[in-house]
Amino acid sequence: MPSGSNVGIGRRLILFGVVCLVVGVGCSQHSADDLFTKGEHATHDVKTYDEAIEHLSTFLKEFPEDPRADVALQALARVYQAQSKSGIAIKTYEELINRFPNSRYADQAQFMIGYIYDLSGTKKAAVQAYKKVIQKFPDSGLADDAQVSIQNIDKPLESWIGSEGESKQ
Incomplete structure (x- = not known):
């Protein structure tokens, strides 16, 4: 004993x-709040995009069920797009749509997939992505933009978009 x-x-x-x-x-x-805040803040300056990617990716890995995960995915996709990393931007937008189909960013993510394909000259994929906006999000303001984009898919962007980003049609 x-x-x-x-x-x-x-x-x-x-x-x-x-x-x-x-x-x-x-x-x-890491704190979810700290990672999210630092990551989101870093998306506002091209010099800190790598920090944004690091913080937001860690946030999504460590806190996948956090209510801000859709916002983090949207911000991450925007950064990849701004860095001309089209493939990973599209994958990130797709992840947002698949994981959070009812997110307030889902329609925008689907539209941006079409837009990225459109800019890269991948017209068939762009049309398919734009059609998904119309089908999945018919009440979204982007549904009309997707329809206009489909109608003008073979025209140079400058010929049908005005200086304020509005359709000339």
């Missing part, structure tokens, strides 16, 4: 181990 002082030491060691574990785990994880 252990003596009283040995039991006390054993309990202290166990308590010490638990405290170390809790503190260590707490320090190694």
Whole structure:
């Protein structure tokens, strides 16, 4: 039978181990708020796009069920698009649509997929993506824009978009 002082030491060691574990785990994880805020803020300056990607990607990996995950995906896709990383931008927009079909950003994500394909000259894929906007989001303001984009798919963008970004039609 252990003596009283040995039991006390054993309990202290166990308590010490638990405290170390809790503190260590707490320090190694990032705060969802911190990652999201830093990542979203970094999307506003081209010089900090790599930081945005790092913070938002970590946020999405560590907190996939956070209510802001759709916002993070949308921001991440915009950064990839701004960096001319069309393929990963499209994949990120698709992830947003698949994971969050009722997100307030889902219609925009679908439209942007069409827009990226359109800009790259991949007209068939652009038309398919624009048609999905019309089919999946008929009440969205972007449904009309998708229809106009389909109608003008073979025309240079400058010939049918005005200086304020509005259709000349």
